[in-house]
Structure formats: structure tokens, C-alpha cells
Amino acid sequence: MFTRGSRYQAVEESEYVQADGRTVRYKRIRFLPSPDGRGGYVVASGDRPDTAAWNIAQDAESYWRLCDANGTARPAELTARVGTRIIIPDPTGGAGS
Structure with a gap:
């Protein structure tokens, strides 16, 4: 499905x-998992959820993992403001991924 x-x-x-x-x-x-992630990514001018996901994980379709780690259901909110720090989820699948 x-x-x-x-x-x-x-x-x-x-x-x-x-x-x-x-x-x-x-x-x-x-x-949603608890937003316990590592480091952070600072939103740059022109970033979109998919481009931020590519810059972080080299997987544009993983933007939903960023949404989970940052407690948002709307992907556009991740990159709505330049300078916002996005929590990066744990790549091993632990809390926050």
C-alpha cells in the first residue's frame, strides 16, 4: 500500500x-518520535524541505524524517524562515529518526 x-x-x-x-x-x-536529534542544519535562502533533506542526508525524499525530528506535520514549515536551525534525526533509527 x-x-x-x-x-x-x-x-x-x-x-x-x-x-x-x-x-x-x-x-x-x-x-511521532521525541525530537532527540544530533547537531543541526541552518536553513539557507532558497532551501525547501527536499533540498534541505538532500543537503543533510543525500536523500531528498527523507524530508519527512526532518519533519518528525522537528515536530512539524507541514514540511514547508521546516524551511519557511532563513536562519532556522533544523534538528537532524539520528541516522541509526534511534530516537528522533
């Missing part, structure tokens, strides 16, 4: 059986 590497890939699935007998499969709630 989700692509490999998606933030929802490892989220547990559940089922709900409707009154008419149909089964609906869904993902459980994904709780």
Missing part, C-alpha cells in the same frame, strides 16, 4: 468489519 521507505511502511495495520460484513484494512496511528 505504501512505498518502501514511506513513513507509514512500518506502522501496524488493523481491520474493521462493517455491519454488512465487509472488512476494511487501515493503518494504525503513527506517533
Whole structure:
């Protein structure tokens, strides 16, 4: 259902059986990890969430890990203000990744 590497890939699935007998499969709630990261990245002029992720991890699609580590659900908020320090998540998958 989700692509490999998606933030929802490892989220547990559940089922709900409707009154008419149909089964609906869904993902459980994904709780954000605590924002315990290492170092920081200072937002530069022209940065976007994907370019910041590329500069940090050489993976533009990992911007959602930055969102998790920084406690934001809106990727654009990561780079909205030049000079903002972005917490970098732990690359080993520990807290904050």
C-alpha cells in the first residue's frame, strides 16, 4: 500500500468489519518520535524541505524524517524562515529518526 521507505511502511495495520460484513484494512496511528536529534542544519535562502533533506542526508525524499525530528506535520514549515536551525534525526533509527 505504501512505498518502501514511506513513513507509514512500518506502522501496524488493523481491520474493521462493517455491519454488512465487509472488512476494511487501515493503518494504525503513527506517533511521532521525541525530537532527540544530533547537531543541526541552518536553513539557507532558497532551501525547501527536499533540498534541505538532500543537503543533510543525500536523500531528498527523507524530508519527512526532518519533519518528525522537528515536530512539524507541514514540511514547508521546516524551511519557511532563513536562519532556522533544523534538528537532524539520528541516522541509526534511534530516537528522533
